[in-house]
Structure formats: C-alpha cells, structure tokens
Amino acid sequence: MSDFFIPKLAVVGVGLIGGSFALALKEAGLVGEVVGIGRGRANLETALKKGVVDAFTHSLAEGVAGADVVFLATPVQTLAKVAAEVIPHMKPGSVLTDGGSVKAEVICAIEPLLREDIQFVPGHPVAGTEQSGAAAAFASLYRGRRCILTPTSRTDGQALELIKSLWQAAGSEVVVMTPEKHDRVLAGISHLPHMVAYALVDAVANCGGENENILNYSAGGFRDFTRIASSDPTMWRDIALSNRVALLEVLETFEHSLAEVKRDICQGNGEALYDFFLRSKQRRDAIV
Amino acid sequence: MSDFFIPKLAVVGVGLIGGSFALALKEAGLVGEVVGIGRGRANLETALKKGVVDAFTHSLAEGVAGADVVFLATPVQTLAKVAAEVIPHMKPGSVLTDGGSVKAEVICAIEPLLREDIQFVPGHPVAGTEQSGAAAAFASLYRGRRCILTPTSRTDGQALELIKSLWQAAGSEVVVMTPEKHDRVLAGISHLPHMVAYALVDAVANCGGENENILNYSAGGFRDFTRIASSDPTMWRDIALSNRVALLEVLETFEHSLAEVKRDICQGNGEALYDFFLRSKQRRDAIV
Numbered sequence: 001m002s003d004f005f006i007p008k009l010a011v012v013g014v015g016l017i018g019g020s021f022a023l024a025l026k027e028a029g030l031v032g033e034v035v036g037i038g039r040g041r042a043n044l045e046t047a048l049k050k051g052v053v054d055a056f057t058h059s060l061a062e063g064v065a066g067a068d069v070v071f072l073a074t075p076v077q078t079l080a081k082v083a084a085e086v087i088p089h090m091k092p093g094s095v096l097t098d099g100g101s102v103k104a105e106v107i108c109a110i111e112p113l114l115r116e117d118i119q120f121v122p123g124h125p126v127a128g129t130e131q132s133g134a135a136a137a138f139a140s141l142y143r144g145r146r147c148i149l150t151p152t153s154r155t156d157g158q159a160l161e162l163i164k165s166l167w168q169a170a171g172s173e174v175v176v177m178t179p180e181k182h183d184r185v186l187a188g189i190s191h192l193p194h195m196v197a198y199a200l201v202d203a204v205a206n207c208g209g210e211n212e213n214i215l216n217y218s219a220g221g222f223r224d225f226t227r228i229a230s231s232d233p234t235m236w237r238d239i240a241l242s243n244r245v246a247l248l249e250v251l252e253t254f255e256h257s258l259a260e261v262k263r264d265i266c267q268g269n270g271e272a273l274y275d276f277f278l279r280s281k282q283r284r285d286a287i288v
Numbered sequence: 289m290s291d292f293f294i295p296k297l298a299v300v301g302v303g304l305i306g307g308s309f310a311l312a313l314k315e316a317g318l319v320g321e322v323v324g325i326g327r328g329r330a331n332l333e334t335a336l337k338k339g340v341v342d343a344f345t346h347s348l349a350e351g352v353a354g355a356d357v358v359f360l361a362t363p364v365q366t367l368a369k370v371a372a373e374v375i376p377h378m379k380p381g382s383v384l385t386d387g388g389s390v391k392a393e394v395i396c397a398i399e400p401l402l403r404e405d406i407q408f409v410p411g412h413p414v415a416g417t418e419q420s421g422a423a424a425a426f427a428s429l430y431r432g433r434r435c436i437l438t439p440t441s442r443t444d445g446q447a448l449e450l451i452k453s454l455w456q457a458a459g460s461e462v463v464v465m466t467p468e469k470h471d472r473v474l475a476g477i478s479h480l481p482h483m484v485a486y487a488l489v490d491a492v493a494n495c496g497g498e499n500e501n502i503l504n505y506s507a508g509g510f511r512d513f514t515r516i517a518s519s520d521p522t523m524w525r526d527i528a529l530s531n532r533v534a535l536l537e538v539l540e541t542f543e544h545s546l547a548e549v550k551r552d553i554c555q556g557n558g559e560a561l562y563d564f565f566l567r568s569k570q571r572r573d574a575i576v
Contacts, residue, residue: 126507146507175505188492188502189510195549196488197513201568203542204476214476215575217463219414219434221516222477222575225485228513229572233565240553240561251550254491255543261483262539265528273528277521280489284517287503287510 004165007032010067011053012060012082014038016128017099018073019052019137024170026051027139036134037063047134061089069166072098077238080109092117095159099125101186102242103150103179111154119159122150124182125172126190132232143171150179180246187246192254194236195247197229292453295320298355299341300348300370302326304416305387306361307340307425312458314339315427324422325351335422349377357454360386365526368397380405383447387413389474390530391438391467399442407447410438412470413460414478420520431459438467468534475534480542482524483535485517 009025011018014036025031036053037060038044044056057063064070064086074082079100090096096118100106107122114120127145147167151160164174177185201215204222208214240247264272297313299306302324313319324341325348326332332344345351352358352374362370367388378384384406388394395410402408415433435455439448452462465473489503492510496502528535552560 126505146505181500184496185502185505188495189506192492193488193510193513195553196484196546198565198568199545199549200481200484200542201572202548202564203538203545204480205568205571206545207476207538207541208472212469214473215571217414217434217473218477218575222481225481225513225516226572228509229568230576231565231569233562233569236565237558237561240549241556241558244553244556248550248553250491250495251546251553253495254488255546255550257487257491257494258484258539258543260490261487261528262536262543265483265532265536265539268529268532270525270529273525274521276490277486277519277524280486280493280517281519281521283493283503284489284514287506288518 004162005030005032006068006166008067009034010037010064010070011035012037012063012070012072012086013074014044014047014053014056014134014137015073016132016136016141017125018071019047019050019134020139020141021071021073021099021125021170022052023137023139024142025166028169030166030169035063035067043134047137050134050137052134052137060085064089066091068094069162070094070096072096072100075235075238076100076102076106076242079106080113083110084113087113087115087118090115090118095119095121095162097121097123097163099123101190101239103182105242107150107152107179111152114154119156120152121155121159121163122152122179123163123167124148124150124186125167126186127172140171142167145172147172147174148182148185149174149176150182151176152179183243183246184249187243187250191239191243191247192250194228194231195240195251196254197226198236201226201229292450293318293320294356294454296323296355297321298323298325298352298358300325300351300358300360300374301362302332302335302341302344302422302425303361304420304424304429305413306359307335307338307422308415308427308429309359309361309387309413309454309458310340311425311427312430313454316457318454318457323351323355331422335425338422338425340422340425348373352377354379356382357450358382358384360384360388363523363526364388364390364394364530367394368401371398372401375401375403375406378403378406383407383409383450385409385411385451387411389478389527391470393530395438395440395467399440402442407444408440409443409447409451410440410467411451411455412436412438412474413455414474415460428459430455433460435460435462436470436473437462437464438470439464440467471531471534472537475531475538479527479531479535480538482516482519483528483539484542485514486524489514489517
C-alpha cells in the first residue's frame with residue numbers, strides 16, 4: 001500500500017467527503033492527528049464523537065497550522081475562497097489537496113494564490129451518497145471507487161505520489177488526467193445526467209395539465225431513473241455553473257441525440273429507432 | 289378477494305408478462321386449466337415444466353377454443369394481428385384482454401374486429417423486469433404494482449369487474465382510466481424516460497471525440513441512471529411508434545424544460561437554476 005505517514009491532517013469541511021477520507025486514513029493507520037475545520041459546531045461535535053476528527057476548530061488559520069496535508073472538502077463554489085484563507089497559514093513543504101467535482105475553474109482560481117513552498121494536488125473522489133454531514137461519513141466510502149487527480153505543470157511528482165497513496169490506502173483506484181479532460185468526462189457521466197434528471201421530473205410534472213399530476217402514477221422504474229433529481233440543489237447549481245463550458249457542450253450533444261430520436265419517431269422510422277436503441281443498449285451493457 | 293373462477297385461461301405469448309399472470313392466478317386458485325400459445329417450442333416447454341401452463345399449442349385457433357378468458361401478452365405491435373386471428377375462434381361470452389403498454393392505437397385496431405358476443409377489456413400491468421421469456425416468469429411479479437385498465441364505451445361492467453378481480457388477485461392495485469389518459473401518463477412516466485436514457489448513452493458515447501470513450505469512466509450513478517437503456521430495442525421501437533402522438537408531446541415538454549436549464553447555465557443564472565433544481569427535487573421526493 002503506502003510508505004507515507006501523515007502526522008497531522010487538516011480537513012476543511014467535515015462532511016461526507018472530508019469525514020470519510022479522514023476515517024479511511026485513520027483505519028489504514030496512515031494519519032496521526034486529524035483536525036477538523038468547519039462552521040457548524042454541532043456537526044464538528046458529531047465528528048469528534050464519532051472519531052472522525054481528534055480535534056476541531058472554527059479557525060482556518062489555527063486548524064491548518066502545522067498540518068502536513070490540508071484537504072479541502074467544502075462545496076466547489078467555496079474552494080477558492082477557502083484556499084485563499086488557508087494558504088498563508090500552511091506549513092512550508094505541506095501539501096494542499098481538494099475533492100471538488102469541477103477542476104479547471106477551481107485550479108485557475110487557486111493556482112495564483114499558491115506559495116513557492118507548498119504543493120497543490122487537485123483531486124476528485126468520484127463517490128458519494130445522498131446523505132451529507134459528518135454523521136453520514138464512513139471509512140469504506142471510497143473503497144472500489146475511482147479518484148481522479150488532475151495535477152498541473154506546477155504540481156511536483158512527489159506531492160502527487162503522496163496524495164495518490166492516500167487515496168489508494170482509502171481503497172480508491174486513482175486515475176490521473178488533465179483538469180480539462182476531467183471536466184469533460186464528468187460533464188458527460190455525471191453533470192449531464194443530473195441536469196437531465198431535474199429536467200425530466202419538471203417535464204413530467206408539467207405535461208399532465210392543470211388538474212392531473214402524472215407523477216402520481218410513477219412506478220419503480222421512474223423513481224429509480226430520477227433518483228438523482230433528489231440531489232442537493234445548491235451543490236448542483238454550483239457544479240453546473242463551475243463546469244459551465246464542458247456541460248453546455250455535452251448538453252448540446254444530448255440535444256442532438258434526442259432530436260434524432262424525436263425525428264425518427266415523428267417520421268415513423270422504425271428501422272432507425274431500432275438501430276439507435278440497439279447501439280445505446282450495447283454501449284450501456286458494455287460498461288456494466 | 290374474488291368470487292370469480294376461470295375454468296380455462298388462454299395465454300397468448302408465454303413470456304414474463306403472460307407467464308407471471310398465469311402463475312399468479314394459479315397460486316390464487318382462480319384458474320382451472322391454463323393453455324399457453326406461442327411460437328417458440330423451447331419456451332413453451334419451459335413454461336410447461338415450470339407449471340406456468342398445463343398445456344401448449346402453436347395454434348391460436350386451437351388454444352383459445354373453449355377458453356373463458358384470453359390474455360394477449362405478445363409485443364404491442366403484434367396485438368391487433370393476433371386479435372384478428374383469435375377473435376373468430378373465441379367462445380361466446382368469453383372475455384379478451386391484453387397487457388399492451390400502449391392503449392389507444394391498440395384499441396382502435398382491435399375494436400372493429402370484435403364480435404357482439406365477446407367482451408374486450410384493454411389493460412396494462414405496469415410491471416416488468418429486464419428479463420424475458422417463460423423462464424423469467426414468477427407469481428409475485430404483479431404484487432404491489434399498478435395495473436391500468438382502459439375500458440371503452442363498448443366494454444360492459446361485468447367483464448371489467450372480472451378482469452379487475454383477476455389483477456387484484458394477482459396482487460395489483462387496479463386503476464381505471466381512459467385509453468388516452470393512459471397513453472399520456474405512460475408517455476410521461478415510462479416512454480419518455482426510456483427515450484431519454486437511450487439518447488443520454490448515445491450523447492455521452494459521442495461527446496468524447498474519436499479516441500476517448502467517456503463511458504469507460506462511468507461509475508455507479510451513471511449505470512443506475514441508464515439502466516433502462518439496456519431494455520429491449522424491439523419492444524421500445526414498437527412502443528415509441530405506437531404511442532407516437534403522446535410521446536412527441538412529452539418529448540417537446542421535456543425539450544422545453546431542458547432548454548430552460550441550459551439557458552440558465554449559459555447566462556450564469558444561479559438563482560433560477562437553484563429554484564428549478566429545488567422544485568424538481570421536491571416533486572421527486574414527493575413520489576418516493
């Protein structure tokens with residue numbers, strides 16, 4: 001697994017993502033002290049009681065002081081602001097990393113703030129549940145899941161290896177790619193499906209007319225398909241805006257695919273519909 | 289439960305739908321003999337071995353002779369053709385019913401073929417799995433699921449009550465509505481989601497460019513969301529074409545919803561996005 005040991009880990013935002021990371025590394029015996037930094041006192045107390053953190057503070061400066069690794073696990077829209085407050089107080093030689101679901105915009109905002117003597121390894125663990133908060137954190141969240149790291153030209157190899165080892169110790173398969181590729185991939189496999197799910201629920205709710213809520217008839221299939229439309233609106237607003245360029249591109253690709261289906265239905269072109277559905281089925285079956 | 293007893297039930301198309309209906313009624317002690325009618329010998333032999341049917345034949349005329357209830361459970365596109373062959377051989381006073389996922393078009397095609405002395409109760413059990421064939425049939429498939437019956441002005445109340453009782457005995461909650469409403473509701477909660485899922489897999493496969501299959505990065509969320517894109521292409525081609533009018537209408541409603549999301553992303557209108565996502569989340573949470 002790993003030869004690294006982190007005497008002090010600071011986790012900013014002790015929710016599902018940050019808390020589970022801390023728990024996984026504790027379980028792996030790879031961290032000494034974990035300091036949790038956040039705003040909500042009740043959540044931090046829960047984290048302390050559950051053993052997610054060994055201490056907590058509301059002060060970013062205080063929390064990151066002396067830490068070897070600082071993990072930013074706050075909402076994607078807040079990452080740059082938090083980084084700006086954290087960086088001046090970080091220990092020389094320490095490593096900053098994050099778990100934001102969008103990378104290019106976040107990196108653009110954080111890189112100019114960096115100091116010569118600290119490293120930044122941008123990351124994104126592709127995991128999560130509908131739950132949130134420290135109470136929802138668990139050590140095995142990342143087991144068998146992918147973690148994407150997106151180093152830039154400024155990231156040194158040793159820092160990358162360190163963060164990579166930590167995620168591997170948490171049970172993740174680590175994939176390294178450019179921030180741009182990350183954002184394109186995630187726009188396709190995650191951000192677009194969420195937009196589609198929200199729009200689908202909206203459409204089906206609207207298409208019944210005034211006195212008829214078609215959603216009342218929905219069965220298991222619809223509920224499963226739209227599960228992700230129950231995701232946190234704030235988080236998805238932030239992701240949609242942060243990854244705007246890549247997301248608009250795949251949205252357009254999707255509009256074209258849907259227009260093709262619609263045209264074939266309209267023209268009664270059964271052969272084309274069959275081919276389209278079969279191709280999608282084969283592609284989908286190939287990823288299972 | 290029910291005071292009805294069906295001495296002889298004929299099931300045309302002994303697959304998941306037809307086979308499970310037979311098994312459920314047998315388990316409820318509501319049928320005497322079940323005759324299965326189909327083309328594939330191996331499938332019919334499986335049905336016989338599993339006790340789904342007590343006898344089988346390839347001949348529609350022979351199979352439905354003397355039957356009190358005839359259940360058509362073949363693909364939606366074939367229903368009218370099968371009905372045309374079956375009706376001349378049905379016993380006076382017997383009842384024809386079906387399980388087709390689209391109703392208005394099927395009824396339009398079958399009603400003119402009916403005889404004075406037989407009744408037709410169009411139906412649609414909203415249930416299914418990705419499996420098919422008699423081997424996949426099981427008695428509890430319909431338990432807790434909805435069955436929609438769509439009688440027309442020609443359907444008499446007694447025949448409707450009989451078929452209703454059978455589905456209730458199979459464990460279903462029976463809902464009665466017009467064929468047009470059925471098709472509108474199903475277009476929204478089932479047909480549209482399938483079109484969207486097929487289009488989504490297509491789009492994500494296409495948006496990576498030539499050398500990059502973004503689908504390879506898909507995680508659990510994407511796989512769950514696109515599960516229905518693994519459905520049978522033939523069946524969905526047929527449904528899409530049979531319910532063309534209602535489906536095109538909801539497709540358009542969906543395009544508008546998606547265009548709204550896209551416009552808000554494009555304009556960076558976070559407040560509107562948040563409101564949209566929240567409204568969809570609340571609507572979706574309300575149906576769970």
